[in-house]
Amino acid sequence: MSALALYDTLTRTTSPFVPLKSGEVSIYLCGATVQAPPHIGHVRSGINFDILSRWLTKSGYKVTFIRNITDIDDKILAKAVVEDMPWWAVAMKYEREFTFAYSALNVLPPTYEPRATGHITQMIELMSDLIAKGIAYAPGNGDVYLEVRKLSSYLTLSRQKLDDLLPAGETGDGFKKDPRDFALWKAAKEGEPFWTTPWGNGRPGWHLECSAMIHAYLGDAFDIHGGGLDLIFPHHENEIAQSQAVGWKFAARWMHNAWVTTSGEKMSKSLGNSLLVRAMLERYRGIEIRWYLVSAHYRSMLEFSETALNESVVSFRRIENFLHRAGEKLGYIPEPVISQNFTDAMNDDLAVPQGLAHISEAMRIGNLALTSDDVVGLSAAASEVRGALDVLGCDPFDPAFGKPENDQAEALDGLIKLALSQRQSARARQDFAASDSIRDSLATLGIIIEDTPQGPRWSLTPTTSRTPHQREER
RNA sequence: GGUGGAGUGGCCGAGAGGCGAGGCACAGGACUGCAAAUCCUGCUACACGGGUUCAAAUCCCGUCUCCACCUCCA
Structure with a gap:
């Protein structure tokens, strides 16, 4: 220890x-x-x-x-x-x-x-x-x-x-x-x-x-x-x-x-409103902005760029997606567990970037477990990932970020499953033009379809509109 | 002028004498009707010039470039 x-x-x-x-x-x-x-x-x-x-x-x-x-x-x-x-x-x-x-x-x-x-x-x-x-x-x-x-x-x-x-x-x-x-x-x-x-x-x-x-x-x-x-x-x-x-x-x-800098210089209020938290929340979820800000060591300058932020958002969604898929496979949301590796990183002057490498490793192991039906391994890996995210205040299951599920979500799920069953029948009769057209139409609506060995699964492209509570005055 | 910090692969970003952190992008492969997702493989970098050492991105000396603070500042 x-x-x-x-x-x-x-x-x-x-x-x-x-x-x-x-x-x-x-x-x-x-x-x-x-x-x-x-x-x-x-x-x-x-x-x-x-x-x-x-x-x-x-x-x-x-x-x-x-x-x-x-x-x-x-x-x-x-x-x-x-x-x-x-x-x-x-x-x-x-x-x-x-x-x-x-x-x-x-x-x-x-x-x-x-x-x-x-x-x-x-x-x-x-x-x-x-x-x-x-x-x-x-x-x-x-x-x-x-x-x-x-x-x-x-x-x-x-x-x-x-x-x-x-x-x-x-x-x-x-x-x-x-x-x-x-x-x-x-x-x-x-x-x-x-x-x-x-x-x-x-x-x-x-x-x-x-x-x-x-x-x-x-x-x-x-x-x-x-x-x-x-x-x-x-x-x-x-x-x-x-x-x-x-x-x-x-x-x-x-x-x-240390600072958040833009073009190598300390951020100042004269740079306009684009980097105001409220403006950024129009385009990114709070958890994604947090993930970006957390990813640099606290004593290092963080050079702001739209590209870096977008890459950070993609990497966060990958982690989030892994946890959701793990939850679907396991039938429960794995409890956060803080690994020794992550503990060692945090104990070393809050070395978050090193901790991130351990999250990546746990994800790789977890994804392997996911495809090989290793439920025990999956649960352990997902717990480790979630434990690390929890420490960083970026746990997607943290109620602070709101629950995406509600009554409407249930109806939406039903509707999409209906579309997916149409697509499955089209695929069964090898009518790929029809099946791809359904997939494309859903994609236009921000609904991503993935075929897995267990059948198709869908997920929404995260948008700020999914978490409207974050934009309300408290 | 004084006090600090930084320069790492196409990009982001750790490390601080020996064994390629990690991610993104890219290329190849596996899987797939095609995708997506995922996995596997590839991509040997440390501003520059000296020096110390068996061994330097890492230590020492010098140089260059950038940034911050010196009574508004997160």
Whole structure:
């Protein structure tokens, strides 16, 4: 039995995972700033850490998973002007978009999903402590800054030197002692929302909310802090700075997911709407998009291409088809079983691509068993495939992806069987023109006919319309 | 300028001193009335130049190209 080892951004090495508290794991993931609808890059992060959480759970840990929502920030205020809505309505609108996307892609809900605006009290307490320790200061304009030169250590995660940083663009209008000092709290400008503090009316800076929420739910020390690569600096550095300055131990391990890129470049919102999750769900099923995003290692860039996505969809349908055929042959849906091979792959810093090779191997064995009527072998192989898919959140039988069977499906089955019996009689009298014409007509409707030694079987070409629940607002 | 990451066959994508990961595509074969599905076989790649070693895609030195972060970011 292999032991779980995970990469740590702080040490830049993969090391055995040892939880702070035996049998329990606490994870904090920097979630969305809800100022725009999510594209597939955003949900890749959610999916990667969903898999981490699922794998820890399968490994027997009790997982506490906190994923925050930043619902107040400059961009949200800017969007409120553009959309002519209150800022809180903007935040809620896009929060729902994220929730919809996570749900459609089978990202399990976190244990708790705290919002920044719900934790102003904790933020004020944290600032008070930092000011009392002489590490933060309120210059009197309503801002509160953290004085980075006062820190005993800083920039350990990104391994940079303070003096090597390019001069900050934001100077704080001369109120900062050093241009690299960062804002814990920002004074409200005319017409902006604010909360009252001892230092004036204002709102949270970008980094403070995470430290406050982490401490509220996970305490002084917790196991894993996650987020996208770009958060290493400044966001996570500043979280470390303000949290450790008040004496919290903070994260024991840092994990960062890589980008989805297009044409070799980081995805940006200026690329248009085509890669928004909602738009992609018009063309692909959630499980297929998830499969595509899962197939690359979480620390590798995933270069998006339509071709690669389509190939990924085909390969997923092949697996799905195998499981369905196995189920038909066995008369029951095989229970998920996690193989040793797959366990070893996952334990090696969540090496999903290696796990995929084991799925292929199990499929090959399973298909052989299927043609040679080896029911025991088939059941074992199908269980192994399903177990692996289950860990990846891509189990076709997961109720999260909806049940294709319903009353109409029964009627459809009857109709197609009727057509198939016509075709069989045509074949029996060697009238292949007629039999092929029936097959072609069905194919036009998206119904695929395959002749097997047990007789013909039919399946539908998967379309998004088969899973309409995924497109509904929740 | 500073800090990281990447370059692998037609394509995608693992691996990190020796034994061809895997998938897709393609070609041949088996099966089939024909297909489809499936199986079998084939396709010996690691940016470039040096070096270390019995042995290098993997380690070392150098070079090139691309990407990210350096206070908006998943």
